[in-house]
Amino acid sequence: MTSLVSQLFIQGFKREFLSGKSKDRPGAFTRSDLILAGSDWNNLIVGKLSPYINVDSEDPIVRKQSEEALNQELAYASHLGLPAIMFTLRGDNQINLARILHNKMQAGSTYQVWLHLPMESPAVAAAYNYENEEELKELNGGREQNTWEWWNTFRSVCNFEKKLGLALEMTADLPSEEEISRWVGEPIKCLMLSTSLFVTNKKGYPVLLRPHQNLIKSMANLDVQVVVRGAIRHGCSKYYQQYLDHLWQSTSLTDPLVAYARGYEDYLQCPLQPLMDNLESQTYEVFEKDPVKYNEYQRAIYSALLDKIPFEEKEAKVLMIFFPHRK
Structure with a gap:
């Protein structure tokens, strides 16, 4: 199934709920819901929350402002009947956000919640690039820069809510095989690929390096969606889709156990x-x-x-x- 991840609210249109000139500004706060048919909203669009929302800010004004904006965007997602919403997890200390979303899911929200986070934190990736072994050892030994720990803390606060899933960002430097196996065991709903990960083959088409190919093939049996984001670097966006379709079709269920148990991987x-x-x-x-x-x-x-x-x-x-x- 082809889906589009779209910002729910107009980028740069920051609402004010407590004070400021735009608090009483008339007019619509985002696009009309009539630009798409209801069936398209229900099946093809994943809503992305505004990046400036920070309900765990130490500043009480920013926190309260963000809570109001978050509630408005979640209400609009319910109004549109979106299948899922997505937001970026910035660390392991987003307890207030987990509380709000858990309450929404418990209240009977129809959408799923996808947490967008990278397989490797930016700090660890930077240490790899600069070959800083001491810093890398320190980062790998702590929870603060371990993105799996971010996810584990968040879903624990949400009481392992079934509507909570992962939108996992594939990084240029992949983690170890043990860490990848741990990720594969999580409820991954979507795999995010940046166009910067693709290299150009001899015929001028985009391809992925072998480690990234193997990772995608391991995800194919889990029936996850793939989202390509970033600037088009190879002439046309359809080349990325055609290449990923080729990878998907080349992954056959040769293991009879995997084929027999497909769909029941996460059930005891x-x-x-x-x-x-x-x-x-x-x-x-x-x-x-x-x-x-x-x-x-x-x-x-x-x-x-x-x-x-x-x-x-x-x-x-x-x-x-x-x-x-x-x-």
Whole structure:
């Protein structure tokens, strides 16, 4: 599905609710809702909140002004029936924002809330660029510049609200494989790509470097949306879309477990009860598609053998293990 991320309110049109010349200014505060059909608003537009909103500011006037602006924009998003709204998370200390959005979601808002944040914080990326190993070590060791910790704190305050998701910005310098795996386990709704990440191939078309390609392919199985932002650097915007479509189509579900469990990645499964009766062949077939269970059985038995049987007697014991399965 093709979507457009758009600023809800006119950029540069900053409203004033407490004082100032524009407090009583007449006229519309943004574009008319009639410029698009209702079905387009409902399915194609993701609303982006104004960047100047800072409800966690230490300045009480800025904080109160931002709260009024935020409530107005959220009300307008509900009026339009948008499928999702997006805002940028600036750090791990946005508790007031989490409180407001959690209350809105609990009150029955129809839209999802997407948190836009980079895979690597700007400070860590700058340390990489300048090859400052001491600063990089200090930044990686703290929570303040760990964007996953920003996300984890925010969603914890929101009580792990199901309507809360991630709009994850792919950075030029990707984090470690362990950190990428941690991100993949989160509810990513959208992957943000800057046009500056694309390089030009021999034919003059935009392509991504191999690490970024692999990351996108790993996200394809999660059915996330991709948003390309930034200045057009390769003549036409459709070239980016065609290239990403090619990457998406080249990612096939070769793993039968991934194909079978698609759509249930984030759902906990109830444990099975001990078997009392003979089951149908198809039921056993379902059990056999869970390799994790049998790998854990093997690891547990191996650990038990190491614990119970001394190394010098390892050839003196024969252990037979039987599982119910199909022949």
